[in-house]
Amino acid sequence: MKRVAFKMQLHKGYEAEYKKRHDALWPELEQLLKNAGIGEYSIFLDEATGALFGFLKISDVMQLDKLPDQPVMKKWWHYMKDIMETNSDESPVSIPLKEVFYLP
Numbered sequence: 001m002k003r004v005a006f007k008m009q010l011h012k013g014y015e016a017e018y019k020k021r022h023d024a025l026w027p028e029l030e031q032l033l034k035n036a037g038i039g040e041y042s043i044f045l046d047e048a049t050g051a052l053f054g055f056l057k058i059s060d061v062m063q064l065d066k067l068p069d070q071p072v073m074k075k076w077w078h079y080m081k082d083i084m085e086t087n088s089d090e091s092p093v094s095i096p097l098k099e100v101f102y103l104p
Contacts, residue, residue, distance in 0.1 A: 001039055001057040004064070005097040008052040014083035015045060018052075021080065028072050036063040052084070054094070 010018055022043065033041060037059035044053040058064065067073050068091060077090040085093040 001059055002061045003099065003102070004054075004056050004058060004061060005099065006054045006094045007097060008054065008092045008094050009085040010045065010050040010052055011083050011085070012050055015047065015050070017083055018045070018080075021083075026072065026076070029076050032067070032070055032072055036067060053097075 039057045039059070041056040042054070044055075045051075046053070068089075074090070077086065077092065080086075080092065081090045087093055
């Protein structure tokens with residue numbers, strides 16, 4: 001499994017809403033992520049800055065490139081665009097993070 005980490009940015013004041021939306025993750029989106037080979041996926045919030053830190057494990061990292069073409073992914077991005085920084089295609093601004101330490 002490959003480990004992938006990234007950061008995103010939540011708009012101030014939307015911390016509870018972000019958690020609420022993810023607590024009610026759509027079953028079809030959950031299935032899409034699992035079908036892509038994602039075995040674990042966590043998102044952490046820095047409450048002081050609104051920075052979101054995402055971490056996932058995936059069997060084939062190339063599968064991540066296929067997710068933006070999926071209708072349910074586009075629908076989720078549209079649903080989330082009002083509470084976080086997004087690109088012109090409504091995808092979240094996501095900055096890859098370089099792994100500098102790992103303790104297995």
